[in-house]
Amino acid sequence: MTVTAGAGSGSAQKQLVNKDAPDFVLTSFNGKALRLSSYRGKVVLLNFWATWCAPCQVEMPVFAAWQREYGARDLQVVGISMDDEASLARHAVERLNLNYPLAMGNARLASRYGGVLGLPLTFLIDRNGIVRARYQGETELSTIENQIKSLLAAPR
Amino acid sequence: MLSWLFSKKAAMIAALALSCRVLLPVRAAAQWAAPEPTSAFSIPTAQLIQPDELNRLLRSPGAEKPLILQVGSHMMFAQAHIPGSEYAGPSSLSEGIQQLRGRAASLPHNRFIVIYCGCCPWNRCPNAGPAYKLLASMGFTHVKVLYLANNFGADWAGKGYPVESGQ
Numbered sequence: 001m002t003v004t005a006g007a008g009s010g011s012a013q014k015q016l017v018n019k020d021a022p023d024f025v026l027t028s029f030n031g032k033a034l035r036l037s038s039y040r041g042k043v044v045l046l047n048f049w050a051t052w053c054a055p056c057q058v059e060m061p062v063f064a065a066w067q068r069e070y071g072a073r074d075l076q077v078v079g080i081s082m083d084d085e086a087s088l089a090r091h092a093v094e095r096l097n098l099n100y101p102l103a104m105g106n107a108r109l110a111s112r113y114g115g116v117l118g119l120p121l122t123f124l125i126d127r128n129g130i131v132r133a134r135y136q137g138e139t140e141l142s143t144i145e146n147q148i149k150s151l152l153a154a155p156r
Numbered sequence: 157m158l159s160w161l162f163s164k165k166a167a168m169i170a171a172l173a174l175s176c177r178v179l180l181p182v183r184a185a186a187q188w189a190a191p192e193p194t195s196a197f198s199i200p201t202a203q204l205i206q207p208d209e210l211n212r213l214l215r216s217p218g219a220e221k222p223l224i225l226q227v228g229s230h231m232m233f234a235q236a237h238i239p240g241s242e243y244a245g246p247s248s249l250s251e252g253i254q255q256l257r258g259r260a261a262s263l264p265h266n267r268f269i270v271i272y273c274g275c276c277p278w279n280r281c282p283n284a285g286p287a288y289k290l291l292a293s294m295g296f297t298h299v300k301v302l303y304l305a306n307n308f309g310a311d312w313a314g315k316g317y318p319v320e321s322g323q
Binding site for chain 2 (some may be wrong): 052053054083084117
């Protein structure tokens, strides 16, 4: 199927900003249901990653540190692996000792987020479930952290 | 508190450290017989083809059309790929190298081949370098590597060049 220009691209993802974050239900690596909308009321950092993505491996321990530091203030990090094989992703999660829920993604979910055609890719979602920021590629992590602080401090 | 982690320099240092301490053990534990890491920077500049150049070539009626092989993630291929391209497996893995070797085995060595990945920024791509290295070692003389500076989404799909989805 040929699709039109812009599909699966940054432009399609940018259109998500200030829109409702597409909801999804996946089975997390610990076997529990991972439903995005269950985190309504929290600020969600939704990170698409893969074991073959070196910059992702740099970011994920930092996201785990943020989960520890800001979790009590209602930050929730969620990781979605775009690996082709779940076993590789599971092993990476164990090695990195991550403290937030993770699950395997799929092409359909990726499409709903504008196409995940390059990693890392991270979305920040506010307490009302609205996408407020999108970060593609290697991003200055202080930029993301400042946006998290801003969203956490915003009036409910 | 964590601000020292957030500078570009710190991130680069962490990336180097993690590539040794995290990625390699992950692969080893999964019993990957991964080839030696080969940076995309190892590909000679003369062997690169820019996205606009490939797009023009594919649209030119009389031009020799290359065999286009995607050598990265299947999940990305399923979402969007260059029309007519084939999935050849991730060349950072031994299974991907075997798949690419098998696909290329029956081709004449002067066949025009374009390989691409676009999973990550060019300097972080684990697949393009090994794929090029393999085809060169097999004796292929007309191989180009699509230069995707950022990723396939930004540098191909996002430019409005044609894509198709599916397996």
